[in-house]
Amino acid sequence: MADIGQSSRTKADGASRFRIPGGGVAAGLACGLLGGAGLGALYAHLGAWLPVYYLPAPLFLGWGVGAACGLGSRLGGRLTPRVGRLLGALAGAAAMYVSWVFWILALSSYEVLAASPAAMYGVIAELAEKGVWTLRGWTPKGGQLLLIWSVEFAVVVLIAAGTTAMYCQEREREVEKERSRVF
16 A cells, blocks of 8 residues: 555556645645735736726736646646636635735725724724715715625636636546556
8 A cells, every 4th residue: 555645656647656645735825825926916916006907917816826736736647627617716715815805905004904804894894884986076985895806706716726727627527538548
């Protein structure tokens, strides 16, 4: 019987590799969270300094987080697309949380650090009441602004989940090709 962490050669892998049970989940989540934290901070500062960036930025944030999560899961081992989607969604939600922390920090000239969910809720409620930006004379406030922010959150999370699942499906295809060569 092989010890945990011992390298082994299997027909499914087609190669000798060091694998840890659950390594794909751990590596995928770690890479997704680290990548999401960095990208979320960048996304927040771009949003505070360049309000025009807004339309394509959630797409790029979601893709970047999903790619980091997917590549990490490939390094750690095989994941099913369903597990990949879950990891991508978690990493995307964490990236949005980090982006909110840094966005509030940048908007307040680095005076307000709302890192706890309770503090962030209070700041978000206050910002939604006042409105934070204007587009052609229209300043979304209250429910309108919360709806816009909810759509932004959903876009980032869904794209991160889909991108991570795409990396997992690609890995599944590679393993199937290796299996067909062995048999």
